[in-house]
Amino acid sequence: MEKSPITKLRQAFFYIFEGLDRRLGLILLGLATVGFLTFLSASQNTPVLVEDELRNLALSFVVMWIVSRIPPKWLELAAVWIYSLGVLLLVAVAAFGLIKKGARRWLNIGVVIQPSEIMKIAMPLMLAWYFQKREGIIKTWDYGVAAVILGIPVLLIARQPDLGTALLVFAAGLYVIILAGLPWKWILPFVAIGVVGILLIIIFGGTICQPDIAWPFIQDYQKHRVCTLLDPSSDPLGKGFHTIQSMIAIGSGGFFGKGWFQGTQAHLEFIPEKHTDFVFAVYSEEFGLLGNFILLALFFALIKRGLTISASAPNLFTRLLGASVTLIFFTYAFVNIGMVSGLLPVVGVPLPFISYGGTALVTLGFGAGILMSIHRHRRLVQS
Template sequence: MEKSPLKKIRILLARFTSGLDQRLSLILLCLAIVGFCTFLSASQATPVSIEDELRNLALSFAVMWIVSRIPPKWLELAAVWIYGFGVALLVAVAAFGLIKKGARRWLNIGVVIQPSEIMKIAMPLMLAWYFQKREGIQKSWDYGIAAVILAIPVFLIARQPDLGTALLVTAAGMYVIILAGLPWKWILPFVGVGFFGIVLIVIFGNTICAPDIAWPFVHDYQKHRICTLLDPSSDPLGKGFHTIQSMIAIGSGGLLGKGWFQGTQAHLEFIPEKHTDFVFAVFSEEFGLLGNLILLALFFALIKRGLAISAGAPNLFTRLLGASVTMIFFTYAFVNIGMVSGLLPVVGVPLPFISYGGTALVTLGFGAGILMSIHRHRRLVQS
């Protein structure tokens, strides 16, 4: 008896989704729907099209599906090659990369790509591989070697300059190093130095933020971002414009928001980069506090599910890799929402599966695919 078209579709869909973690898939689908709906509003009067966003989402989920089929053992074997390829691309960017807005971050290989995005996945892959190889014979100096592995791409990315991506790659690597057992006595001094630096900036902000004061190892635009965070009104039409307008948009959303396509800050062009880095401001204005709580609940569910998959992973490599990828999602969301809300300096960090993007969205899809792969192959990986 010939199968009906509807039954054929159900069979094909079942085959396509077999092995995928249902809870994680549902969370990602909800985030993608929220992101697409927000994009429809935020992309008004921008050069990007609906077709571009649909293509990026389709490519991201296609990458996720493909990676979910790759056994973690294969990822472990490819880790060094992926890391080396990523570093080679960063060197190529430094040599003859494209310059946009004063930064050399892109490479034209027929299509324009941003190689630094690759390191957000290559870094935890490489470090998880290294600590897996050192399991049982790990020494204190292994953390020093891991720090060198981390420092090479971070240095190349920071020189572009791209502080936001450099911080994300650093975070991705540090998650692996800490989860691999880095002693707290080595962590606390860095935490103390960071806390002391923040206190100095807050107390003596007016003095050290003066135009004639230079900060060592920090570009002027990076210094301005930090100083603007302390007082956005000090440069309301310049460096503080982004922060001021995004905070106005978030506040004007109120409890229930102004409604889809009804955000005045976005549609009167007060919010810059409204479909990418500042898409959360558009979402907040149109869907209000209630929408924000729902979005935060989705991100919380994503992180919780990712950590649960990592906790059930069968060996050190998959546990470190899964937990690090999950915490990358957390870092993306935390930094983006923090900067749009005026709690963190403005850096180029997209909101996962909500912001418009090409390379970044594919990177996120790759990370989600890793979690799917760990879940799918958890009984097949030998501990």
């Protein structure tokens, strides 16, 4: 008996969404909707940019759907290959990559890609694979091997230079290492050093930020970002311009915001990079504190759902991978909102599913697909 068109459409619909985590899907759809509405205002409805963003969002969700159908076991088998490919592409960038705005970060292979974005997923994949192989027999030197695996791409990315992405890749790998059982006695000394360093910078910032004082292991532009964070007014038309204008936009939004397409800071071109790194300033000005509560609630729900999926994963590989991917989302959001609000240095990190982007958005879709895959195949993966 021939099936009716409605029946065929219903079957196709169920096939497409079969096994996908509905709660995670709704959260991502909510974030993408908020992001696209904000982007329309930030880009002032520029047709070319709108078409690009729609394509990027569609591609991101297609990648998510494809990855969600891939069993985690296959991801585990491909981990070494994906990591190796990512490192080779980073070496290729160092050798003959494209230079934009003084940085060599892109590679033209018919289409322009940013290989460092691949490492945000390749790194947790590789380290989760490594600790899965060492499950039950992890020794002290295994953490040293993991540190080498982590350090190679981080150093290559930092040399581009791209400190923001290097920190994100480092965080993605560090999450796996810590969750794999890194002893707290090794973690606490580094935390203490970091806290002391931050306090020293805050206390003696006026002295150590003098132009004639160089910081060890830190390039001048990175030093300027930290010093600008301490006192944006020291260079209001230069290094501090981004931070000052974004803080003005956030504060002027009030509780309810100025309204969609009504943000003056954005539409009078006071906010630089307003549809990419500083899109949160545009959102805050137009939707206010109430809108920020909604956005933060969506990110909280995303992180909570990702950790829930990871906690119910059947083996070490999927638990480490799922938790690391989820914490990457957290790191993206925390760093972006922090830098736009003037709480962290400006490091060029997009806001997940909100900022305009190509490679970054596809990478986020890949990460969401991993969580979907872990949820969908949780009964099929052998522990």
